[in-house]
Amino acid sequence: MELDFKCSDIETWKEALSSYESRIESLNKPDLVSLDQFYRVNLPSLLHDRDPNPYLTTSELSQLMKWKLSRGKWRPRLLDFVSSLEDSVVKSASEKAFKSLPDISKAVKELTVLKGVGPATASAVLAAYAPDIAPFMSDEAMEVALGNSKDYTLKQYLLFVTKLQEKSKELKLKGEWDGPSDIERALWSCTVRSTKSQPEKSSSGKKRKR
Incomplete structure (x- = not known):
């Protein structure tokens, strides 16, 4: 099914969200x-x-990165970067980030001091701890919500957060809905469903941490 971000029918969103696990399985990726x-x-x-x-360990950050890369585009160097970080450094940065919430901008900045961690990976860390506040910055959801999935800046992420939080509040007025992270998963599910049979386009341009 296609899902228009402007859609205000909660049942349509729930249907999209309910397909998430089957979409994960349909990718047939090792360990996903x-x-x-x-x-x-x-x-x-x-x-x-x-x-x-609360804090995150290097091992947990490495597993999170594997999840992020497996669900999206595989960038092995990012996994190498975060896996080599010292535990104390990851613990300190993540502890400061979680304490910064609900100030998402500050929380992201605390995490992006880590090598290999850009706004998108930082968003995955925050979404794991506070899914009701910070959604994961996936390419698929960014494309539907903002019409652009190539801008991985903090400014773009904050715009993304605002749109998903607003949509979540809109749906909560219509029925039971958890938060912006479920908006992200619903958008991802529909996008993967409609494009999984298409060959992935190769990316070009400067390498950047996400």
Whole structure:
């Protein structure tokens, strides 16, 4: 199914969201199903078990990066970068980021000091801890919500967050809806469903951390 971002029918959004797990499975990528389980279920639980001072470890960041790259485009150097980070550095940066919420701009800046971590990866970290505030900055959802999936700046992410938060609030007025992260997953599911049979275009241009 196609999903127009302007759509205000909550049942249409729920249908899109309900197809998420089957879309993950349909990609037939090694370990993606287990990585997605780790990212959406296990990692949030681990982080919240560490309240009131939640933090991320290097191992967890590495697994998160594997999930992000498996669900999107594989960029092996990013995985190498984050896997080589010292645990104390990752712990410190993530702890500061989580404490910065709900100031998303500050939280992203705290995380992007880490080598290999750009706004998109930072958004995945924040979404794991606070999915009701910060959605993951996926190419697919960015394309539908903003019409542009190639701008990975903090400014673009904040615009993306605002749009998804507003859409989430709109849907909550119509029925049961969790938050902006479910908007992202619904958009991703529909985009993957409509493009999975098409060959992926090769990317060009400058390499940048995401």
